[in-house]
Amino acid sequence: MHSPSTISEATLLLKNTDDSKALAGGQSLVPLMKLRLVSPAHIVDLGKIPGLSYIREEKGHLLIGSMTTHNEVATSPLIGKRCVTLSEAASRIGDHQVRNRGTIGGTLCHADPAGDVPAAAVALDAELKVAGHRKGRVIKARDFFEDVLTTSLRRDEILTEVRVRVLPPKSGGAYLKLGRGASDLATVGVAAVITLDKAGACKDVRLGLAGVGSKPIRATRAEDALKGRAPTDDLVAEAGERASEMSNPSSDIRGSADYKREMVKVYVRRAIRQSLARV
Amino acid sequence: MILLSPPKQIDLTINGQKYSGRAEPRTLLTYFLRDELGLTGTHIGCIVGKCGACTIILDGKAVKSCLLFASQAEGSEILTVEGLAKGSQLHPIQEAFWEHHGLQCGYCTPGMLLATYDLLKRNPNPTEAEIREGISGNLCMCTGYVNIVRAVKSAAEKMAPPKKQKARLSRASAPLRR
Ligand SMILES: Cc1cc2nc3c(=O)[nH]c(=O)nc-3n(C[C@H](O)[C@H](O)[C@H](O)COP(=O)(O)OP(=O)(O)OC[C@H]3O[C@@H](n4cnc5c(N)ncnc54)[C@H](O)[C@@H]3O)c2cc1C
Ligand code: FES
Numbered sequence: 201m202h203s204p205s206t207i208s209e210a211t212l213l214l215k216n217t218d219d220s221k222a223l224a225g226g227q228s229l230v231p232l233m234k235l236r237l238v239s240p241a242h243i244v245d246l247g248k249i250p251g252l253s254y255i256r257e258e259k260g261h262l263l264i265g266s267m268t269t270h271n272e273v274a275t276s277p278l279i280g281k282r283c284v285t286l287s288e289a290a291s292r293i294g295d296h297q298v299r300n301r302g303t304i305g306g307t308l309c310h311a312d313p314a315g316d317v318p319a320a321a322v323a324l325d326a327e328l329k330v331a332g333h334r335k336g337r338v339i340k341a342r343d344f345f346e347d348v349l350t351t352s353l354r355r356d357e358i359l360t361e362v363r364v365r366v367l368p369p370k371s372g373g374a375y376l377k378l379g380r381g382a383s384d385l386a387t388v389g390v391a392a393v394i395t396l397d398k399a400g401a402c403k404d405v406r407l408g409l410a411g412v413g414s415k416p417i418r419a420t421r422a423e424d425a426l427k428g429r430a431p432t433d434d435l436v437a438e439a440g441e442r443a444s445e446m447s448n449p450s451s452d453i454r455g456s457a458d459y460k461r462e463m464v465k466v467y468v469r470r471a472i473r474q475s476l477a478r479v
Numbered sequence: 480m481i482l483l484s485p486p487k488q489i490d491l492t493i494n495g496q497k498y499s500g501r502a503e504p505r506t507l508l509t510y511f512l513r514d515e516l517g518l519t520g521t522h523i524g525c526i527v528g529k530c531g532a533c534t535i536i537l538d539g540k541a542v543k544s545c546l547l548f549a550s551q552a553e554g555s556e557i558l559t560v561e562g563l564a565k566g567s568q569l570h571p572i573q574e575a576f577w578e579h580h581g582l583q584c585g586y587c588t589p590g591m592l593l594a595t596y597d598l599l600k601r602n603p604n605p606t607e608a609e610i611r612e613g614i615s616g617n618l619c620m621c622t623g624y625v626n627i628v629r630a631v632k633s634a635a636e637k638m639a640p641p642k643k644q645k646a647r648l649s650r651a652s653a654p655l656r657r
């Protein structure tokens with residue numbers, strides 16, 4: 201167990217140790233270790249690095265430090281006002297205890313395809329600021345998630361900040377989740393943001409799906425059904441159909457693939473209506 | 480490959496008292512509390528974060544102590560179930576669980592009590608839905624939760640310094656004043 205006190209110390213440790221893993225809130229990593237699904241030789245605890253936990257607004261963006269906890273994100277009045285989709289996604293994670301420790305950076309880097317915040321990040325076109333041993337970079341959420349529990353982070357890289365554009369006026373958003381009881385991942389989750397123009401047509405629509413593929417899915421074809429048009433019931437239903445076609449769920453304890461495809465239709469419709477109601 | 484590293488000293492404050500003990504880097508906080516410090520009130524259910532039996536209050540927040548390495552708690556302040564009662568005087572939450580049969584076997588109870596403690600601190604007057612959400616990280620195999628929810632409601636009433644209680648008190652003492 202290493203407890204670096206700066207980001208560069210941490211990236212150096214990750215680079216120089218074989219078989220090492222960063223530790224944030226531990227809400228995914230510790231159970232995986234306990235179940236012997238991973239057994240890293242070195243743990244690099246990010247918890248002692250100051251300055252990685254913050255929420256602020258700067259030049260039209262929300263900036264969120266990677267060690268900010270789910271509860272801090274969920275209860276931040278600033279995020280609630282500027283980007284309700286993200287607040288709702290964070291508030292739907294697990295239970296209170298998990299949200300007290302788990303971090304926004306941790307859930308993104310863990311990259312569970314059924315994760316709530318990853319789906320929101322994809323819908324929000326979040327930008328992920330990463331520090332590496334040599335240099336930093338910014339990765340778009342859409343390029344960040346590669347496969348089940350797999351991201352485009354390199355071994356020596358640490359996620360330091362999540363950036364989300366503040367929603368423009370006449371926007372609404374929502375995150376809706378179908379889950380089995382409280383402490384469970386999404387059977388289906390839908391993150392939505394919608395911006396209307398002056399005439400009431402959809403200027404911008406962005407939809408992210410959780411739980412129905414090997415990574416969070418951006419339902420672009422469903423978005424196209426609505427873009428440039430007034431969101432009538434028929435078009436909202438069409439968006440649900442298209443999102444369902446784009447999803448690729450597998451049957452598991454949370455339901456059959458067919459059931460999940462049906463639920464995508466229902467939850468996409470509801471998430472769009474909820475977002476519209478909030479414009 | 481698992482490398483075993485030597486134990487390290489860990490100092491922390493638990494229930495207002497200073498404690499120190501030794502733990503290997505891989506030791507979970509739950510085991511440290513129970514095996515090294517002898518505070519066995521904190522229970523172990525699943526040890527993978529699902530059941531909440533190991534819930535403690537760490538620096539003012541409810542967390543599952545099985546999802547933390549002991550070394551991460553260095554310098555922290557912890558409240559465990561042992562710290563709720565003052566001597567033989569039960570904490571109002573404990574009283575309420577007793578009075579409303581909020582437990583049967585008692586396995587989940589330490590975690591339930593502390594999840595309740597955290598909930599009532601954030602929200603002194605929760606609705607039934609808020610209570611159920613607040614204890615959703617804690618599983619109980621016995622009670623079916625109905626009496627736990629009642630107990631939490633009752634604990635909220637006991638802990639509030641409300642007009643109702645004062646009114647009852649002043650009514651009780653009214654004859655004396657006359
Ligand atoms: C009972 C329970 C219920 C849950 N329910 C849900 C749920 O409903 N929805 C949901 O989405 N999630 C759920 N989770 C998972 C939860 O969201 C975790 O908090 C999150 O997945 C991991 O965040 P963490 O900070 O705890 O990361 P850790 O567990 O510490 O780390 C997770 C992974 O990310 C890496 N990592 C962490 N931070 C960084 C960083 N800054 N840079 C680089 N790599 C990093 C680690 O190396 C590790 O591989 C649940 C967990 C539990 C225990
Ligand atoms: S023992 Fe920690 S949650 Fe079950």
Ligand code: FES
Binds near residue numbers: 581587588618620622
């Ligand atoms: S009382 Fe037995 S588990 Fe809750």
